[in-house]
Amino acid sequence: MEHLPVEVIGNILAHLSAARDVMVASGVCRKWRTACRKHLHSLSFNSDDFPRDMTTRQLEIVITQTIFQTMGLQCLSIHIDRIHEFSAAPVIAWLMYTRETLRSLSYNVRTNPNVNILEKCGRQKLEVLDLDHNTITGVEPSYQRFTCLKSLSLRHVSISALDLSLLVAACPKIESLALDFLEVVTSDPQSTMELTSHTLKSLFAKSVGVDKIILDTDNLEVLNLNALNLDLFELIGKGTLKHLKIDDVSVTHMDIGESTDHLEVVDVSNFTIVRPKLYSMISRASNLRMLRFWGVVFDDEDEIVDSETIAVSFPLLRHLSLSYELRDGLLHYSLQGSSPLENVSVLELGWTVISEHFGPWVFGMIERCPNLKKLVIHGVLSEAKTREERQMLASFTSFIVCLMRKYVHVDVQFEYE
Incomplete structure (x- = not known):
């Protein structure tokens, strides 16, 4: 070990990031301490990695000593349990010491008083900023400007709609924005979040406390909405959207723009929309490769989508996922027409409440897919099953056995909950 060049030791240390491992490595000998100081570019502190009986003051000292032993740190992650409340002074010292070389910061530290991360890192x-359990106030875009930032993640963060808008505007190169359990501070009972960015490519929004979201961006490719209750969602752009995922969302009015030519993936589950019609928004996405409608019930009888509509609208479809839904006696995704789903190789079908008609529907869908390679059956099994449910499940099991004998080339899988 003593003959290893410092540069080689540095390459070994490059595979370490957990501060606990770095502390052990730096204690090997003077050469390893030198390698840690000159060649370590990534450090990760997590309170779970340290003894439970370690005091807050002891944690502060360990983090301070470890960071100050490095030179040229590029990635820093500090996630400390909420039972610890650090003084602001050492935290500011960490940020000031690393700010000129730091490329990525993941930060979840409770301090008294609150440390303004934007002020210290602007x-x-x-390039990457991940804030967790933090409060952001008084954004000054002229001073707190992030000229290199490409990815911004805010989780359990309190911020006003105006400050969020200013923060995004202060990131001229931002490509990815994640908003998770965001507390939007506002005095307006009808809160609106307006974001403008001409470089943003991906937006993830989950449990954001607003009524309206207006997004103005020319290059958005990925839109992921989760656990939202909105009056309005409006996307203003140039039709660059490729991936749309919506889960557990209720919205009165949604507009993703008229041009959906680039859409390749649409994944919608547990979704309620009043207007416009969901299917009409995506019906012109002729390049669609993957379509998932799960737990989506169309309120308008005119919008009930059948297999013929899907086959004609999406000729390039390869992956299709549908759940068996009955509404007022009408079956969504019924077996109308005769157009085949020529390119579908993966088919996922499921139920929430089993029905005697589910088996024949599965058979009809398989017949529509001449090039099918994989079939996944999803089902919900209640603990207290009635006699009728047990009989239907037994009948469906026998039906699937016969199906597998006929379509031996299809890989059949089951996922029950």
Whole structure:
């Protein structure tokens, strides 16, 4: 070990990031301490990695000593349990010491008083910023400008709609924005979040406390909405959207733009929309490769979508996922027409309440897919099953056995909950 060049040791240390491992490595000998100081570019502190009886003051000292032993740190992650409340002074010292070389910062530290991360890291080389359990106030875009930031993640963060808008505007190169359990501070009972970015490519929004979201971006490719209750969602752009995922969302009015030519993936589950019609928004996406409608019930009888409509609208479809839904005696995704789903190789079908008609529907869908390679059956099994449910399940099991004998080339899988 003593003959290893410092550069080689540095390459070994490059595979370490957990501060606990780095501390052990730096204690090997003086050469390893030198390698840690000169060649370590990534550090991760997590309170779970340290003894439970370690005091807050002891944690502060360990983190301070470890960070100050490095030179040229590029990635820093500090996630400390909420039972610890650090003084602001050492935290500011960590940020000031690393700010000129830092590329990525993941930060979840409770301090007294609150540390303004934007003020300490603005106008530097930071490319990735992940804030958790933090409060952001008084954004000054002229001073707190992130000229290199490409990815911003805010989780359990309190911020006003105006400050969020200013923060996004202060990131001229931002490509990815994640908003998770965001507390939007506002005095307006009808809160609106307006974001403008001409570089943003991906937006993830989950449990954001607003009534309206208006997004103005020319290059958005990925839109993921989760656990939202909105009056309005409006996307203003140039039709660059490729991936649309919506889960557990209720919205009165939704507009993703008229041009959906680039859409390749649409994944919608547990979704309620009043207007316009959901299917009409995506019906012109002729390049669609993957379509998932799960737990989606169309309120308008005119919008009930059948297999013929899907086959004609999406000729390039390869992956299709549908759940068996009955509404007022009408079956969504019924077996109308005769157009085949020529390119579908993966088919996922499921139920929430089993029906005697589910088996024949599965058979009809398989017949529509001449090039099918994989079939996944999803089902919900209640603990207290009635006699009728047990009989239907037994009948369906026998039906699937016969199906597998006929379509031996199809890989059949089952996922029950």
